[in-house]
Amino acid sequence: MTPGGAGVAKQHLDRAAGSVAGDTLEAYLQAQATEFLRALRQHRETGGTASHGNGAEETVDAARALRRSARRISGTLHTFRPLLDTDWSEGIRPELAWLSGTLAREHAYAARLDRLLEALHRLSGPSPIPAQVPSGAREEKSNLTVGAAKAGALLERQLTLARTRAHSAALQALGSSRFHAVADNVAVLASEVPLSPAATTAHLKPLAAAAEDRLTDAITQLPLVSAGHPYNSEALVHGLSADPAPHPQDAPWHQVRLLLRLHRYAREVLYGTEAPVDVRLLDSGQALDRHRDAAEAATAAASAARTPRIAPATAYALGVLHADQRHEVEAARFAFQRAWLRETVGTS
Amino acid sequence: MTPGGAGVAKQHLDRAAGSVAGDTLEAYLQAQATEFLRALRQHRETGGTASHGNGAEETVDAARALRRSARRISGTLHTFRPLLDTDWSEGIRPELAWLSGTLAREHAYAARLDRLLEALHRLSGPSPIPAQVPSGAREEKSNLTVGAAKAGALLERQLTLARTRAHSAALQALGSSRFHAVADNVAVLASEVPLSPAATTAHLKPLAAAAEDRLTDAITQLPLVSAGHPYNSEALVHGLSADPAPHPQDAPWHQVRLLLRLHRYAREVLYGTEAPVDVRLLDSGQALDRHRDAAEAATAAASAARTPRIAPATAYALGVLHADQRHEVEAARFAFQRAWLRETVGTS
Numbered sequence: 001m002t003p004g005g006a007g008v009a010k011q012h013l014d015r016a017a018g019s020v021a022g023d024t025l026e027a028y029l030q031a032q033a034t035e036f037l038r039a040l041r042q043h044r045e046t047g048g049t050a051s052h053g054n055g056a057e058e059t060v061d062a063a064r065a066l067r068r069s070a071r072r073i074s075g076t077l078h079t080f081r082p083l084l085d086t087d088w089s090e091g092i093r094p095e096l097a098w099l100s101g102t103l104a105r106e107h108a109y110a111a112r113l114d115r116l117l118e119a120l121h122r123l124s125g126p127s128p129i130p131a132q133v134p135s136g137a138r139e140e141k142s143n144l145t146v147g148a149a150k151a152g153a154l155l156e157r158q159l160t161l162a163r164t165r166a167h168s169a170a171l172q173a174l175g176s177s178r179f180h181a182v183a184d185n186v187a188v189l190a191s192e193v194p195l196s197p198a199a200t201t202a203h204l205k206p207l208a209a210a211a212e213d214r215l216t217d218a219i220t221q222l223p224l225v226s227a228g229h230p231y232n233s234e235a236l237v238h239g240l241s242a243d244p245a246p247h248p249q250d251a252p253w254h255q256v257r258l259l260l261r262l263h264r265y266a267r268e269v270l271y272g273t274e275a276p277v278d279v280r281l282l283d284s285g286q287a288l289d290r291h292r293d294a295a296e297a298a299t300a301a302a303s304a305a306r307t308p309r310i311a312p313a314t315a316y317a318l319g320v321l322h323a324d325q326r327h328e329v330e331a332a333r334f335a336f337q338r339a340w341l342r343e344t345v346g347t348s
Numbered sequence: 349m350t351p352g353g354a355g356v357a358k359q360h361l362d363r364a365a366g367s368v369a370g371d372t373l374e375a376y377l378q379a380q381a382t383e384f385l386r387a388l389r390q391h392r393e394t395g396g397t398a399s400h401g402n403g404a405e406e407t408v409d410a411a412r413a414l415r416r417s418a419r420r421i422s423g424t425l426h427t428f429r430p431l432l433d434t435d436w437s438e439g440i441r442p443e444l445a446w447l448s449g450t451l452a453r454e455h456a457y458a459a460r461l462d463r464l465l466e467a468l469h470r471l472s473g474p475s476p477i478p479a480q481v482p483s484g485a486r487e488e489k490s491n492l493t494v495g496a497a498k499a500g501a502l503l504e505r506q507l508t509l510a511r512t513r514a515h516s517a518a519l520q521a522l523g524s525s526r527f528h529a530v531a532d533n534v535a536v537l538a539s540e541v542p543l544s545p546a547a548t549t550a551h552l553k554p555l556a557a558a559a560e561d562r563l564t565d566a567i568t569q570l571p572l573v574s575a576g577h578p579y580n581s582e583a584l585v586h587g588l589s590a591d592p593a594p595h596p597q598d599a600p601w602h603q604v605r606l607l608l609r610l611h612r613y614a615r616e617v618l619y620g621t622e623a624p625v626d627v628r629l630l631d632s633g634q635a636l637d638r639h640r641d642a643a644e645a646a647t648a649a650a651s652a653a654r655t656p657r658i659a660p661a662t663a664y665a666l667g668v669l670h671a672d673q674r675h676e677v678e679a680a681r682f683a684f685q686r687a688w689l690r691e692t693v694g695t696s
Contacts, residue, residue: 122581125589148588230578231679233470239668240496241473305664312663316653319667320587327675331579 022199025080028269032069032076033190039065040183043174063103063170070100073189075265079211083202085194088185095182102166102173108296109163113156115297119324120152120317147313151321154304154314208266215259219340222252227333228341235330239323250295253333257288283339287332294328301325370547373428376617380417380424381538387413388531391522411451411518418448421537423613427559431550433542436533443530450521456644457511461504463645467672468500468665495661499669502652502662556614563607567688570600575681576689583678587671598643601681605636631687635680642676649673 043062074096077089124145173179188194226232238247264281305318391410422444425437472493521527536542574580586595612629653666 120588123584123587125586145589230682231675233672233675233679236471236668236672236675238473239471239672240468240665241471241493305660310660312653312658312660315660316663316667316670317588319664319669320584320671321667322664323668323671323675324581324584324587327579327581327584327671331581334578 021204022195026193029193032072033186036069036186067100067103070096072265075262079266080207083199088194092185105166109159112297113159116155120148124148147317150314151317211262211266215263218256218259224337228337236326287336291332294325298322298325369550369552370543374541377541380420381534384417384534415448415451418444423610427614428555431547436542440533453514457507460645461507464503468496472496495665498662499665559614560611563611566604566607572685576685584674635684639680642673646670646673
């Protein structure tokens with residue numbers, strides 16, 4: 001945990017003066033490793049369990065900071081791997097991916113439930129879902145609203161269970177020897193980045209440019225023309241297909257989301273984390289986050305509809321919900337197309 | 349049935365030379381009445397029942413031509429009512445509306461079923477719905493595809509029944525004394541249009557302009573700003589509300605559809621049925637037709653989901669289908685906004 005905040009900031013400023021690739025990379029990785037260790041300490045101090053009263057929010061923040069730095073370290077090791085000790089960086093990368101994946105799951109289930117319940121309320125129109133179903137004449141009329149309420153309860157049950165399991169798994173992971181090995185490796189990184197001999201002569205920019213090329217190549221493969229045509233109905237094409245697995249048409253978009261993130265991290269290495277945000281990258285990335293979230297929410301609604309012995313009204317509401325989220329997927333692709341093809345504006 | 353095709357065409361050409369309002373209106377109404385009587389004769393000759401082999405298509409064509417001219421006569425009597433004998437035209441208008449409504453229903457149910465089955469196939473993805481469900485391991489996976497097939501069968505049963513009933517009702521209507529009174533009135537119209545004294549001095553254009561004003565006023569009331577914003581999610585806002593009745597938000601759009609039709613007919617009176625079509629009016633009208641069709645199809649899917657004792661998989665498929673058609677409603681509003689706000693292009 002050697003370099004403090006001020007020292008890191010100074011090293012970042014030095015980059016402009018043409019410091020060699022190794023120094024810049026080292027400074028970035030050390031800063032991220034320091035942040036990782038800080039977040040880990042915070043997570044331990046706040047109890048590491050979201051069920052505590054006061055510590056809950058700090059724990060969530062700490063877990064988010066841990067994921068954030070783990071992703072940045074992992075992405076940077078990937079993009080600039082010729083500058084780093086191969087064995088070491090190829091050993092730690094899958095471990096960081098495991099960690100950030102494990103930590104992300106709890107948050108993802110919570111966000112998915114929020115998204116689906118919010119959609120159910122939106123789809124039920126301006127009037128709130130009645131707490132009690134009036135008997136008699138209005139019973140049949142209220143059927144589908146009951147369906148929406150039942151669908152919400154079913155999703156809440158299923159996703160809360162999944163979230164609780166993810167929470168336990170995260171806690172277990174943070175106490176495991178596997179995690180301690182990761183933490184030890186990150187502690188090494190904070191004091192001394194294992195650079196390769198190439199780091200003294202090579203340059204960062206070609207490697208960052210290669211990451212950008214991988215992004216733009218992948219975007220070229222996306223169906224951007226149809227995505228830019230509103231209401232193309234493509235996202236729902238498999239809406240009733242037999243396969244409940246994530247739609248194969250989503251995969252290239254998810255891949256672009258990851259490549260965009262790598263590109264963003266490479267820019268952070270080059271220009272510093274304090275550099276002005278590229279609005280186009282920001283908007284494009286947010287559209288792809290929304291794409292991923294909506295796609296997973298749609299899958300969750302479809303999965304819930306496969307629960308045995310649910311009422312037809314519940315299944316109907318889940319069908320409407322699934323289609324709604326698939327349209328969100330389509331809307332997100334449209335938003336991405338708009339953001340990406342827009343000329344770079346603003347500050348960067 | 350006095351004026352033949354050639355005579356009518358000549359009268360239409362005379363309009364440009366400044367003939368008085370009454371003559372132009374008379375020529376248009378006589379042409380439409382003649383067309384009505386021709387279609388009626390054709391309908392009777394082809395048997396008047398769609399179940400015959402050869403005659404079926406001609407009967408459908410004849411019924412369409414009957415509806416077409418009935419709508420035009422009724423609309424023209426409405427727009428230009430100060431030029432016509434009030435008692436007579438106010439007596440015949442509801443009768444023409446009853447007739448075209450009765451004749452339209454059979455066609456509407458058939459078109460609705462086609463639209464819904466087409467959507468079910470589109471939503472089931474590129475691979476066709478399997479004719480047989482494989483047993484064992486894949487049984488659960490095929491669940492929702494079975495749902496789509498069952499939903500299709502249910503809609504087919506319900507809408508075919510409705511269509512058959514509408515067919516019988518149309519046949520019964522065409523044999524009724526009420527219908528014969530309408531036909532007699534239209535025969536009068538074909539030989540002598542009951543004009544009011546004002547018809548010799550008044551002008552058509554102010555009345556046609558008033559019809560256009562009613563249209564543009566109604567369009568001003570539409571939420572065109574949000575409709576022009578793709579993926580606004582407004583059409584599905586009541587997707588899960590308790591009320592299965594047509595969405596109240598659709599009504600102003602349906603009203604504009606009718607006013608657009610009246611405006612189009614008024615233009616026919618002024619410029620003749622052979623005048624070049626205004627592309628903007630055509631596109632706007634088609635968008636509103638699609639809006640109406642999708643809204644009614646969405647309602648049919650929601651109604652089918654209320655059938656007692658259906659399987660959850662069937663209800664789920666109907667939910668997806670309902671949401672899909674409500675998104676078609678939203679897409680149609682977007683298309684209307686685009687068509688209407690576009691500058692008048694082309695030939696008119």
